[in-house]
Every structure is written in C-alpha cells, then in structure tokens.
Amino acid sequence: MIKRGYWDIDDILADEEPIMVQVTKTIKGAGFLNPESGELDLNEHTRFTIPLWLAENMATRELAKIELPKIFGESYLNILEADPRIISLKDRSNYFFEVATKLNDFLQDGKFITPLQKVFVARFVHLYNEITHNSDPKIIKKLTELERDIYEKGMKTTREFFDWRERKFDIIRSAQHVVNNAKRFKLK
Amino acid sequence: MSLAEEILQLEAALRREKVCPEILNFESELVNKVVTAIESKQKLINSITIETIEQQFETQIYQLDLDRIKYLLSNYLRTRLFKIQALAFTIVITNKADMLSRKELAFLEKYYIIKTNLFKKSFLLKIPEEFRSIDHEDHSTSPDTEPEMNKHVFIRALDTIGNCKLPNGQTANINKDDIYLLPYSLIKPLIELKKIDLI
C-alpha cells in the first residue's frame, strides 16, 4: 500500500471513495462494518460498499475482494474517450484520478489506467486553453478537486504573469484573508 | 565589499531548496558571510551623515540594494523553515537533523514540542495511551518517513551521463547541458555525484 501523505487532507478524502467489495472469509463480530445488515458477524459472500482505505485493508489480508468501480469500467471509459472534455468528472468522483491511481497501484490490473491517462491529458490541455484564454468560470463545476486546483493555480499564475509584464508586480498585496473579507476579489 | 559571488551562490541555493522535496544541507559558510556583510553594510549606512542631496540619493540606493540582499537571505531561510515545519515529524523520526543549522535545529525542537502539545491537549490525551504516539515506526499507520521522493524536478546535466533508465521503461541519453524533468528519487544519486543541478 502506497502512503501518499499522512497529513494530506485530499489524500484522506480520496480514500473515502465508496468501493464495492465481496467478503471472502467470514469474520465474527465484524458486522459493525455493514450496519445495514444488522448482523453481528460479517459473512462470506456479502457484497457491500466500504471506503477505499478499508477495502484495500481487507483485500491485502484476503478478507475481501475489490470490484472495479463502474466509473473505471469499459462502457464508461468509452463514453469518456469519446469526448473527455465535456463530461463532468466531479459527478462521478471528486477524486477521480487519485482513486484510479490508488486502485491501479493496488490491483495491478493496468487495463483501465492507460485510457485514463489519455483522458487526463486531454482534459488538462483543455484546461490550459481555458486558463490562458480566460473563459467561463462555470467550468469549475465539472472539475475534480485536482483539476480545480490546477485551474485556480493556473489562473493565479497567468494573472501574476500579466501583472509582472505590466510592472504591477511590485505592489505589495493584501493577505488573502483581507481580500476574502472585503469581497472585492474580481478576476480581471 | 563586493558580495556578487555570494549573491549568485545564494540565489542558486534558494532555487535548489525551492524545488527539492527533501531538505538540503544548510549553507552555513555562505549564510555567515552574507549575514556579516549585511550587518556591516547597515552599520555603514547608518553612520553616514547626510549633507547633500547627492549623498541622500546615494544612501538610499545603498539601502535598497541592502534590502534586496536581505530579501534574498530571508527567502532562503524562510523556504527552509517552512520545509522544516512541513517535514518536522519526518526529520525527527529519521534523524535527518544534520542537514540543519544549529539555530534551525533549536527551532525544530521547540516547534515539535508546541505542535505535539497542541495535538495532545486537543485530542491525544483523550484516547487510550497505547495509541497516543505519532512517531510510530509502523509505516502504515504513521506519518511518512520520507518526503515526496517521486516528485518530478527539472535538472540540468553538468556533465555527460550517458544512458539512463527511466521509470516507464525507456532510456534517455543524457548529455552535458541537457534539461530533463524526472522523478527526484531517480536522480538523487546524480546530485550527490555533482553530475547534475536542480533548476
């Protein structure tokens, strides 16, 4: 299991992704993991959803088998590859690429990761164009957490670049919280 | 007293520190030189009695120049300090403290204490004793013992290195002055051999 950052909030949240598993060995007393069943024990063959961190935990110890989520399955990948830019990945998972990477590291399956790399690049190029041509901020609604971070950093860097070009860079700026509170933050 | 050479070295040290995921060796000789120079320059500027407009103008130029040197040094020290904060638990667990200056080490020790005290008072003292430690040797349940070693960095080859195997299976033929973007863990040994520089 690859640890990506004990303290990293996004890593923790990505790990919460619901994953379908099938129990491969009955565990006495573990029914609390599946509260809906009302059972005391976790029985073999039970299929239910648990967070990714727990799924990996159980799979490593051969207590359960992970099922690849639909969003990484063939039919969904086909939709994605058709036009990667317009799909709202955020609806599928706010941590789409992180979850994909973690599952790939774990399952060592590899089939779904290559098309996803292409999807990522296509979306990234699209993002880059949006950033440098200063377009509609509504695009944010379709972006995953990672993409949104890229977008915001890109916008900030572009703004700073133009400021530097016009020699406005030497002006000391108010700290972010002052700006947040004055509500006078506007994208130029 | 010309600081030109030291300034270039300090700029390079700052750049390296900014891109590298690990904390690098503290440039104590360099920093000492710059601090001494700053202090003596400031004393010199303060001692000038300004009698003409030209003198006032000159003094202001010296002061601004000094301010910029101070900025450079501040930036270097700040960058390191923030890295030390971010990697505090890692440095303590893996004992990498020899990369730090004595003053940074003193900072780290106190920082570690105030931070763990915050965690203890807010939370850890409320849970059973066996689970209170943060500096666990067990990798799966405790903070990373390594910073992001796979972070990609830009490098410039200072020498011809020849064939180098890349993580995706391809090989790259690295010649002098070539610039590449590679995972830090891959190129770290080359830095130590002084064959490449981080940019």
Add this chain to the structure above:
Amino acid sequence: MYTEKSKKLVRELKTSKWLPPYNNILINEISTEITELHGKLLQSLASQNEALTVLQAGCLNRSKRSVLAYLNFRASKLETLRVENGPSIPPHYSHQLSGDEIDYFRKYSALLQEYSQKVSSHLDLTTDLMPPKDLFIEVRVKEDIGDIVLPVSGQVTFKKNTSQLVRREEVAALIRQGVLQQTN
C-alpha cells in the same frame, strides 16, 4: 461503522475559505468512540479473533489519522496567517479557533521571532515576502490607526484616507494586513 464522525470532521475543512469553527464536540465524540473501540479491540485480541482485531485497529488508526490531519491542517493555516499577517489574529478569525489553537499561534509567533532575531537583529523574516523594488512607497491609509512608532522612521501618524510616502520595509506588514494600501 466507527469512522463516520472522523470523515465528517475532515470534510468540514472544505466548507470554509479559511477555517470552519473548531469542532470540539465532534472531536470529543470521536475520542469516546476510539476509547470504546479500543476496549473491543482488547476483547478481540483476548479471544484470538485476528481478523476482527486487525479491522478494529484499522478503524481506530483511521479515525486517529483523520483527527490529527484536521488539527495539523488548522495549525498550518495559523502558521501561514502569522507570516502573512503579523503577530495578531484578526478578530473574525479568532472566533473559529480553540483556546489551544490561539495559544499555539502565540507560541509559534514567539518562536518565529526568536529564530529571526538569532540569525541577525537586522533581519525580519516576515517583512518583504516579495523582492523589494523601491525604498519608499506611497500608501493610502485605509484604517485610522493614529500614531505608530516605526523602527527607522520614528513616529508616524496614519490618518484614514490620507496618502503618505513611507519606507517600504517598515510598512510591508501593515499593507498585507489591509491597514494601508500601496498606490504607486
């Protein structure tokens, strides 16, 4: 399932631009849960139910990690605030913090100053965060703060809505705090 509360705690961090109010109640609830789970873990250990023990420990460590990451994230925000904004906490921010966090801010502030002073008394690590271009700059006073004693310029009066020429190094922090605004 023992980790719902800690998940909720971490998620809260995303709901605010800076920090959400410190959720002491939830942290106490999670602590109780962990203690309870710990008791059960000892039982599983005694009855040699290895699989159960492992799962319970996993949940326990997960909750612990979530709370620690929550506290750490908040502490980092405080550290950034100190560097950007100086040694005082803006009033609307202090409401979001616990007493221990306010204490942490003060201690960190002192630590930062101590280090800065030790390196050189001529150096202030939190003044220029950008390369200085001018020795003197023009500022507009946004808040009436009256008379201030500056290290080199001495006593200066800052009256709201006036403009003045001031030494950049001394007022950089005040500009970042929003008290002054650079106009040239």
